[in-house]
Amino acid sequence: MLYKNLGSTNLKISVIGQGATHVGSYAWYDDDKAKERIRGWRIGIEMGMNFIDTADLYGGGLSEELVGQAIKGIREKVVVATKFNPQGNDTSSAILAAAEGSLRRLDTDHIDLYQIHFPNPLIPIEPVVAALTQLVSDGKVRYVGVSNFSIDDLREMQNFFPPGIVSNQVEYNLIDRSPENETLPYCQQKSISVLAYSPLGQGKLSLDSYALQCLKVLAEKYQKSFFQLALRWLVSKSQVIAITKAANMQHIKENAESTDFVIDPDDLAIIDKFAMPEVVYIPIDRISINSPDGRPTYASIEEALKNAADLIPSPELLAQDLVKRKSAKPIQLISYNDPQGRYLYKLDPYDFLGQLRKYWAWVIAYGREKPIPALAKE
Ligand SMILES: NC(=O)c1ccc[n+]([C@@H]2O[C@H](COP(=O)([O-])OP(=O)(O)OC[C@H]3O[C@@H](n4cnc5c(N)ncnc54)[C@H](OP(=O)(O)O)[C@@H]3O)[C@@H](O)[C@H]2O)c1
Numbered sequence: 306m307l308y309k310n311l312g313s314t315n316l317k318i319s320v321i322g323q324g325a326t327h328v329g330s331y332a333w334y335d336d337d338k339a340k341e342r343i344r345g346w347r348i349g350i351e352m353g354m355n356f357i358d359t360a361d362l363y364g365g366g367l368s369e370e371l372v373g374q375a376i377k378g379i380r381e382k383v384v385v386a387t388k389f390n391p392q393g394n395d396t397s398s399a400i401l402a403a404a405e406g407s408l409r410r411l412d413t414d415h416i417d418l419y420q421i422h423f424p425n426p427l428i429p430i431e432p433v434v435a436a437l438t439q440l441v442s443d444g445k446v447r448y449v450g451v452s453n454f455s456i457d458d459l460r461e462m463q464n465f466f467p468p469g470i471v472s473n474q475v476e477y478n479l480i481d482r483s484p485e486n487e488t489l490p491y492c493q494q495k496s497i498s499v500l501a502y503s504p505l506g507q508g509k510l511s512l513d514s515y516a517l518q519c520l521k522v523l524a525e526k527y528q529k530s531f532f533q534l535a536l537r538w539l540v541s542k543s544q545v546i547a548i549t550k551a552a553n554m555q556h557i558k559e560n561a562e563s564t565d566f567v568i569d570p571d572d573l574a575i576i577d578k579f580a581m582p583e584v585v586y587i588p589i590d591r592i593s594i595n596s597p598d599g600r601p602t603y604a605s606i607e608e609a610l611k612n613a614a615d616l617i618p619s620p621e622l623l624a625q626d627l628v629k630r631k632s633a634k635p636i637q638l639i640s641y642n643d644p645q646g647r648y649l650y651k652l653d654p655y656d657f658l659g660q661l662r663k664y665w666a667w668v669i670a671y672g673r674e675k676p677i678p679a680l681a682k683e
Pocket residue numbers: 323324325326358359422452453474475501502503504505506507508509530532533548549550551552553554555556557559560
């Protein structure tokens with residue numbers, strides 16, 4: 306395993322971290338599944354992946370509790386990162402209480418990296434900074450990071466928070482390379498870690514056939530799997546750490562072994578050049594939003610604003626963020642032909658709720674007239 310410093314600190318973290326999502330919840334608790342995830346994380350830690358990422362939102366707190374069980378007796382070997390939900394915790398006292406809740410569930414006296422899960426443009430920065438400053442001075446939090454922040458938001462936090470922000474956790478993989486526009490260069494310049502979430506595109510790196518062919522040939526050359534190559538490419542970039550989620554033991558092993566080879570600079574350049582998906586602009590009325598398997602959906606702006614399914618962050622909050630940052634991450638769509646032969650699109654069913662949020666945030670922010678930036682797969 307390779308290690309990098311967390312931001313400009315002396316703390317060494319494995320370049321491949323272990324994500325603690327998809328653990329179920331208290332209402333949908335599966336003891337066998339929980340035990341298997343704990344076993345998986347411990348095997349990952351033994352194989353060198355000392356960095357674990359969780360959040361108070363994952364499984365409504367269950368994820369933190371399971372991580373707490375996984376690190377029992379080996380706490381000093383592990384760098385524990387968690388996040389608080391700034392939509393539900395929007396005052397200093399609420400953030401302090403959220404941190405106490407995380408510490409209790411993690412069964413630890415300190416959090417190594419405490420992250421703001423996403424920007425909340427509706428709350429002032431002062432109470433957030435006050436709470437984080439107190440947590441650091443009390444020794445309950447070692448370092449503070451952010452997640453899903455634009456560089457403007459990150460810069461603002463840097464200015465207000467003297468201990469400094471050490472990381473920004475953003476989606477970054479072969480099919481979503483948007484961090485390369487601003488986030489990555491800024492963070493590299495300022496020695497801030499870029500924690501790449503969904504580094505394997507949630508297990509579905511659908512590239513166009515030419516790029517796919519290039520990557521398969523390269524994977525064969527290095528005798529690695531396509532996903533190991535994708536991880537190695539990511540972490541070959543300065544400041545980048547990849548946070549994978551793997552429940553399958555073979556995947557855990559492959560991820561831990563994804564840094565025991567080096568990709569030649571010429572091959573890195575090939576991947577950089579050919580795995581660059583094209584962003585297209587799709588009219589809103591060409592997109593259908595039927596739920597793939599009965600998951601909640603919204604049929605109108607009013608319903609999206611009401612957010613009865615309690616999507617977090619809410620479409621409204623995301624819309625505010627969209628307007629503030631003046632740029633949008635592309636929505637992921639699947640294209641299909643309707644019975645009349647018209648070219649239409651539906652939200653990627655694999656990450657339906659994530660895409661649903663982005664869709665409604667766009668419509669709330671810009672109405673139905675403005676085409677939405679998208680990555681469209683067949
Ligand atoms: N800050 C945020 O807003 C945010 C948002 C999303 C995610 N995250 C963090 O990022 C972590 C990872 O995100 P993710 O689950 O979206 O993405 P991911 O790691 O890109 O994808 C996970 C999927 O890839 C599969 N997989 C893992 N290793 C593999 C391998 N070596 N070969 C083939 N398939 C493999 C997994 O299958 P198995 O599970 O069956 O092994 C799972 O289906 C989360 O756990 C969380 O910590 C943060």
